[in-house]
Amino acid sequence: MNVNVTQSLPCTIRNVRKGDGTDIWKLVQESGTLDVNSAYCYIMLCEYFADSCIVAEHNRNIIGFVSALRPPEMPDTVFVWQIAVRAGYRGRGIAEALLRTLYETACRDRVRFMETTIAPSNKASQRLFAKMAKTWKSALVTKEGFSSQLFPEGAHETEKLIRIGPLRHNIHDRMETVT
Secondary structure, rough: OEEEEEEEEEEEEEEEHHHHHHHHEEEHHHHHHOOOOOHHHHHHHHHHHHOOOOOEEEEEEEEEEEEEEOOOOOOOOOEEEEEEEEEHHHOOHHHHHHHHHHHHHHHOOOEEEEEEEEEOOOOHHHHHHHHHHOOOOOEEEEEEEHHHOOOOOOOOOOOEEEEEEEEOOOOOOOOOOOO
8 A cells, every 4th residue: 555654755555575574673673662573583473464564665665664463362452562663754654654554454354452562661652552542533541561570680661551442443433432
């Protein structure tokens, strides 16, 4: 899908391909905020989770990436694992375009909730998901996610679980009550 994220930045938003794994790995390394997994992990995401992992391209270069998956025990939920935008392209709506594309796919698949975990220090991601919940007219609920005690000593700060939903199949629907 070709979209103009901004008037001056034509982008292609598409599902990942196996050949994207190394470029995604490099993008995550350059992000400076995300945990970097092995290149093999990103190749596997591209191979086995291509339906829920999306990239943004500009001039055939990957400038944004979102990885997500459907937890087997929660078929009505899509979990966003990582989202990154290359430094020179931040603030131009690329992250929103990636999540919007994921949202549209999720709604087609009858997903009702989007979840992610965010460290308290990651203010940009907190703002992004709050903005998307408002755009989608859905509630945003914050719960305990992963305690820092689950990670090797000093390796990671606590992450809060963010849950957005119920997602609307038509974003113009009124907001439902969350129970």
